[in-house]
Amino acid sequence: MPVTQGVPMKTLHACAFAVLSLASVAVIAHGDEDPAKPRRHDDGKVEATAFGQEGRPGQVVRTIQVNMADNMRFTPSDVTVRKGETIRFVVHNSGQVLHEMVLGTTDSIAQHAALMKRFPKMEHDDANMAHVKPSQTGDIVWQFTQPGEFQFACLQPGHFEAGMVGKVIVK
Numbered sequence: 001m002p003v004t005q006g007v008p009m010k011t012l013h014a015c016a017f018a019v020l021s022l023a024s025v026a027v028i029a030h031g032d033e034d035p036a037k038p039r040r041h042d043d044g045k046v047e048a049t050a051f052g053q054e055g056r057p058g059q060v061v062r063t064i065q066v067n068m069a070d071n072m073r074f075t076p077s078d079v080t081v082r083k084g085e086t087i088r089f090v091v092h093n094s095g096q097v098l099h100e101m102v103l104g105t106t107d108s109i110a111q112h113a114a115l116m117k118r119f120p121k122m123e124h125d126d127a128n129m130a131h132v133k134p135s136q137t138g139d140i141v142w143q144f145t146q147p148g149e150f151q152f153a154c155l156q157p158g159h160f161e162a163g164m165v166g167k168v169i170v171k
């Protein structure tokens with residue numbers, strides 16, 4: 001993991017600051033990750049957020065299949081879970097272009113979308129997102145620890161603006 005002044009480049013803000021402060025920072029083009037490679041869970045790296053935290057694969061209680069398509073829609077675009085549940089989202093891309101599912105709060109998604117607009121090649125890969133190439137499937141294991149209404153969105157250029165956004169209600 002790239003480190004800037006001792007701060008893991010993990011959060012959106014740290015990431016943005018790193019991009020702003022290090023002109024020469026090596027950025028991995030969005031979508032270069034191998035979606036077939038499962039993310040390795042590391043309890044030591046789990047960070048609590050306002051919309052929950054990376055889930056433990058062994059605690060998954062439910063799998064939710066989500067499809068992403070070139071009409072800039074998620075299906076379903078609305079999911080409801082219970083507080084505390086660890087969900088595995090199995091995210092399929094049935095389109096011809098790269099799509100991604102990024103979980104967040106309404107604010108964090110809007111901020112992230114604005115950053116992606118400014119820095120389209122910004123490295124961004126975290127437990128709350130899955131970048132999925134055409135015809136492939138990725139996954140996100142997430143524990144919803146907070147009640148409320150959250151979002152998932154595709155932050156590929158233009159996709160969020162075209163309405164590629166969904167809602168998670170945590171009861």
Ligand SMILES: [Cu+2]
Nearest residue numbers: 099154156159
């Ligand atoms: Cu998309």
